[in-house]
Amino acid sequence: MxxxxxQFLRTGLAGSLLLSFSGWLNAAGPRRFSDAERAMLGAVxxxxxxxxxxxxxxxxxxxxxxxxxxxxxxxxxLSAASQQEIGELFGLLVIAPAxxxxxxxxxxxxEASVAEVGEFLQSWRSSRLSLLQSxxxxxxxxxxxxxxxxxxxxxxxxxxxxxxxxF
Amino acid sequence: xxxxxxxxxAGGWKHIDASALPHSQTIDTDVLIVGTGAGGGVTADLLxxxxxxxxxxxxxxxxxxxxxxxxxxxxxxxxYQESAARKTADKAINILQGRCVGGSTTVNWTSxxxxxxxxxxxxxxRFGLQELSAESMSSWFAVMEHKLWVRPWDTPPNANNxxxxxxxxxxxxxxxxxxxxxxxxxxxxxxxxxxxTNAKQSMLLTTIPAALNRGATLYTRLRxxxxxxxxxxxxxxxxxxxxxxxxxxxxxxxxxxxRHFVVAxxxxxxxxxLMRSSCPDPYRLLGKRTFLHPVVISSAxxxxxxxxxxxxxxxxxxxxxxxxxxxxxxxGFKLETPPLHPxxxxxxxxxxxxxxxxLMREFTKANVVLALLRDGFHPESRGGRVRxxxxxxxxLDYPLGEVIWEAARRALLAMAEIQFAxxxxxxxxxxxTTPGYTSWAAARKGIAELPLEPFLCRVVSAHVMGGCGMADxxxxxxxxxxxxxxxxxxxxxxxxxxxxTSLGVNPQLSIYGLVxxxxxxxxxxxxxxxxxxxx
Numbered sequence: 001m002x003x004x005x006x007q008f009l010r011t012g013l014a015g016s017l018l019l020s021f022s023g024w025l026n027a028a029g030p031r032r033f034s035d036a037e038r039a040m041l042g043a044v045x046x047x048x049x050x051x052x053x054x055x056x057x058x059x060x061x062x063x064x065x066x067x068x069x070x071x072x073x074x075x076x077x078l079s080a081a082s083q084q085e086i087g088e089l090f091g092l093l094v095i096a097p098a099x100x101x102x103x104x105x106x107x108x109x110x111e112a113s114v115a116e117v118g119e120f121l122q123s124w125r126s127s128r129l130s131l132l133q134s135x136x137x138x139x140x141x142x143x144x145x146x147x148x149x150x151x152x153x154x155x156x157x158x159x160x161x162x163x164x165x166x167f
Numbered sequence: 168x169x170x171x172x173x174x175x176x177a178g179g180w181k182h183i184d185a186s187a188l189p190h191s192q193t194i195d196t197d198v199l200i201v202g203t204g205a206g207g208g209v210t211a212d213l214l215x216x217x218x219x220x221x222x223x224x225x226x227x228x229x230x231x232x233x234x235x236x237x238x239x240x241x242x243x244x245x246x247y248q249e250s251a252a253r254k255t256a257d258k259a260i261n262i263l264q265g266r267c268v269g270g271s272t273t274v275n276w277t278s279x280x281x282x283x284x285x286x287x288x289x290x291x292x293r294f295g296l297q298e299l300s301a302e303s304m305s306s307w308f309a310v311m312e313h314k315l316w317v318r319p320w321d322t323p324p325n326a327n328n329x330x331x332x333x334x335x336x337x338x339x340x341x342x343x344x345x346x347x348x349x350x351x352x353x354x355x356x357x358x359x360x361x362x363x364t365n366a367k368q369s370m371l372l373t374t375i376p377a378a379l380n381r382g383a384t385l386y387t388r389l390r391x392x393x394x395x396x397x398x399x400x401x402x403x404x405x406x407x408x409x410x411x412x413x414x415x416x417x418x419x420x421x422x423x424x425x426r427h428f429v430v431a432x433x434x435x436x437x438x439x440x441l442m443r444s445s446c447p448d449p450y451r452l453l454g455k456r457t458f459l460h461p462v463v464i465s466s467a468x469x470x471x472x473x474x475x476x477x478x479x480x481x482x483x484x485x486x487x488x489x490x491x492x493x494x495x496x497x498x499g500f501k502l503e504t505p506p507l508h509p510x511x512x513x514x515x516x517x518x519x520x521x522x523x524x525x526l527m528r529e530f531t532k533a534n535v536v537l538a539l540l541r542d543g544f545h546p547e548s549r550g551g552r553v554r555x556x557x558x559x560x561x562x563l564d565y566p567l568g569e570v571i572w573e574a575a576r577r578a579l580l581a582m583a584e585i586q587f588a589x590x591x592x593x594x595x596x597x598x599x600t601t602p603g604y605t606s607w608a609a610a611r612k613g614i615a616e617l618p619l620e621p622f623l624c625r626v627v628s629a630h631v632m633g634g635c636g637m638a639d640x641x642x643x644x645x646x647x648x649x650x651x652x653x654x655x656x657x658x659x660x661x662x663x664x665x666x667x668t669s670l671g672v673n674p675q676l677s678i679y680g681l682v683x684x685x686x687x688x689x690x691x692x693x694x695x696x697x698x699x700x701x702x
Contacts (some may be wrong), residue, residue, distance in 0.1 A: 051524030077244035078252065080414055081557040114520075121519055125599055133622035134258035141252065141514040144523075148509035149240035157530035159476065159509055162237030163355055 033072050036094040041068045043109040047117035048143040070146025089135050171365060171376060172231030180379040182229060185389035185408035191420045196222040199404055199425040201391045201440060204270020205678035206431030206662030208370025210686040211378035217690035221383040222423060224406060227267035228413060229387045235361030239510040242360035246274050256562045259621035263629040264433065268387060269371030272675060276358050276480040277347040277367055279317040280672035281308045285494050289544060294667045295639025298648045304680055311679040315368040316350040325478025327504050330469065330534040332483045334589030340487045356477045356506050388413060389421065394444035401428045401658050427693055431662040438553045438634035438664060439561035447654035450642045454553035458669035459565060459628035460539040463575045465582035467534045467591035474531055480506035488581055489671055495545055498574035500538040501671060507533055515625060517599045534586060538578030543668030545570050553634050567626065572619040583610040597625040630674050635660045636667040650685040661685055
């Protein structure tokens with residue numbers, strides 16, 4: 001890898017090339033989420049689940065963290081190729097210039113508001129670039145899968161859970 | 168609840184979890200079968216019954232009723248390809264496919280239909296498959312229906328299926344009852360997470376135990392990598408053991424030598440194995456014409472509780488919209504319902520934030536109807552293509568073209584009209600640009616204008632077919648009507664990958680019937696015993 005990240009971004013930020021998920025960041029394969037990735041995912045979860053999470057920040061934070069844990073374990077169940085693609089997406093989103101130029105989020109993830117992150121999600125959801133649309137889809141499915149996979153979330157949707165006690 | 172798989176294992180079944188193997192090794196057998204789903208299961212049963220030594224290999228794990236806890240968070244990573252998030256290469260279509268002993272039959276929703284006569288007619292005309300017809304296959308379907316308890320389902324449909332029936336009836340649209348392969352079903356509704364009561368007569372509970380009782384050997388967590396050739400003979404299959412995570416390789420390699428090799432790895436896995444092996448493919452047909460029954464989805468909020476997580480997931484269907492045009496005309500579609508569980512429903516629904524939360528709060532009142540588009544008959548519906556990606560593992564390209572979207576729009580309209588006729592308060596096509604409609608008039612106008620494109624309109628699939636299509640001659644197919652490879656003498660493909668088009672019905676019984684026929688012919692040939700009496 002001859003290019004440094006900054007140089008690559010400066011020269012290649014035509015969007016789709018950068019997002020070709022070419023493996024330039026994560027050639028080493030799957031690994032645990034970094035703190036920066038957890039912060040990014042926390043911001044995504046916080047916006048995606050707005051309307052589900054309690055309004056109060058103090059009650060909200062541990063639930064966001066648990067959902068990020070759920071995402072981490074879900075990613076671990078994907079194929080090696082999918083894990084690499086997801087890793088590349090996350091690795092990209094935590095680089096400040098990419099966050100700014102591709103996601104349009106000007107503040108660090110940990111300081112971004114629900115509205116700002118919501119705008120980013122909406123812009124990818126309705127993007128003309130299929131790579132951004134598919135990346136939105138990945139964030140959507142990972143977030144809701146991690147949230148509604150936990151029995152504690154079922155009461156709010158009146159789902160009684162699977163039948164118990166017969167077996 | 169007795170777990171017949173654990174009982175069998177305790178009684179000495181030969182099951183080898185390859186992730187625990189300390190050494191590489193070479194194994195000899197009569198027949199090696201790749202895959203344990205609808206194709207591999209039936210093959211193992213029939214070949215072992217004729218006295219042949221059989222080895223089955225499976226990439227997924229062996230799990231059984233004691234493990235089936237009716238929890239999505241456990242079932243999807245354990246029992247499905249890619250944790251139930253397998254996707255086409257462009258990520259625009261999500262594919263549900265099993266990856267465990269029993270394959271998709273362990274996690275399907277039990278719907279059982281024979282291959283429709285018009286499909287056989289099309290195969291005869293376009294692919295020269297004169298030997299296969301509704302009449303000639305009738306006995307084979309009957310044999311498998313009997314064996315797997317395929318029966319009319321006498322219990323009243325659950326409220327989710329009742330919405331489809333009631334709305335269709337109001338509009339004069341014919342519906343039918345779905346037969347199911349269950350014995351003593353408790354009507355719980357968790358078929359998709361593995362049957363916890365051993366009612367579903369999947370391969371896991373029927374053909375595979377039968378083969379194991381006759382001394383067959385089952386390897387799990389073992390990936391078929393490459394067939395080896397000696398002239399026009401397959402001489403060996405090289406396999407790689409996986410780690411217990413089922414994803415990474417353990418480093419142990421197994422080589423199997425056999426008289427005959429059966430590939431039954433499903434319509435993505437089978438063509439991929441033949442491609443990795445560089446099987447002869449002079450007409451470049453391998454992996455092409457892969458069909459999905461692409462599904463579009465309509466959600467509705469009813470005035471009453473539906474509780475679509477409870478009760479047999481699919482009991483009502485309508486083929487009304489398969490009969491509006493010739494089979495090779497504009498794509499027809501079959502209507503069915505899915506079970507709704509929180510993860511499957513929430514990840515499928517469009518949107519985020521409050522808009523999504525609002526729909527989820529109505530979870531227990533949600534009805535969902537599915538339209539399965541019958542691909543592969545219209546001249547422009549040529550399906551997808553399997554190719555090899557990273558790690559020489561398969562990826563599927565499936566372009567969503569105009570013939571698909573034209574049918575998708577008709578399907579979204581038809582489903583919304585049925586749901587409103589059944590009393591829906593709010594109908595939400597699963598599409599990113601609409602929040603849904605509160606009247607049929609608004610839906611009719613709105614759906615007519617929806618931009619139908621990948622990612623905007625959610626498309627899913629649970630039926631992967633084709634890729635090793637059968638035909639009368641090698642320039643039209645990869646295998647013949649018996650599933651025999653045109654260029655390799657001792658190689659058969661016995662699974663849903665041989666279908667030259669989609670089916671217009673849920674595929675399990677079509678695979679059981681055709682494989683029962685072809686494995687019986689193979690068993691007679693390999694064992695020297697008489698051919699089966701039925702044609």
